[in-house]
Amino acid sequence: MSNANRSETDPPNNIKQTSGDEYICPHCNKKMNKWQVPPFNFSDGLGWCTDHLYICFNDDCVFFKNSWEHMDTNYGQSMGYRAMIHPDSKESMAIPAGSVDAMKGNILDEIQEAKDRESIEKRQKAMASLTDAFIIKDIEPIIDILLAEDEWLSVRLKATEMLGDMKDLRALDALLSVELEHETIKEQRTKSIKKIHKANFTRECPSCAEVIKQRAKICKYCSKEVG
DSSP, X not given: OOGGGOOTTSOOSOOEEEETTEEEOTTTOOBOEEEEOOSSOXXXXXXTOSSEEEEOOOTTOHHHHHHHHHHHHHHOOSOEEEEEEOXXXXXXXXXXXXXXXXTGGGBOOHHHHHHHHHHHHHHHHHHHHHHHHHHTTOHHHHHHHHHOTTSOHHHXXXXXXXXXXXXOGGGHHHHHHOXXXXXXXXXXXXXXXXXXXXXXXXXXXXXTOOEEETTOSBXXXXXXXXX
């Protein structure tokens, strides 16, 4: 959607990054606040895979002010929404707000931002190393990141997606054996495994779980019939 055709209730698509991890809201030109994602899931939080987001908390922002009428008129909901951006994907969207003061308790102050700066830079470097490995089809570093329990969730999610896109059978052992707790990464793992099997005309033996050919009648590992 071009900016010329946008309305004041459309989700933002041109949020400006000034420097490092600072962003400017396109609707009011105010600095967006770094906001700590709560430990529980709400709205689309299940798929964020990050510990913070950037949200415009300017109560006079036209995007926020007009959102209340938009939600009431179109959905019959007494709520609004604020402009938001994801720190890794840079994806911009709207995040629901139940009141003017909703979510403000999770705004991170400048001191906390300074403490997190090094962590953000490391995460960006990890994402860059993933991309480099994907481009040269080097599967081992991507598997290492998938298996690293202390790695950022968003980075592990991207590694899981890349392994599926690479369609390399060597990734199956890692994908099948890794312990995952986050539901979004689990869902991506399932998609990646299916993608690898489809590309290689393989499947798992229902008895021994070894990888066999899709058209096999007898498992070559456990010698049992496979339907």
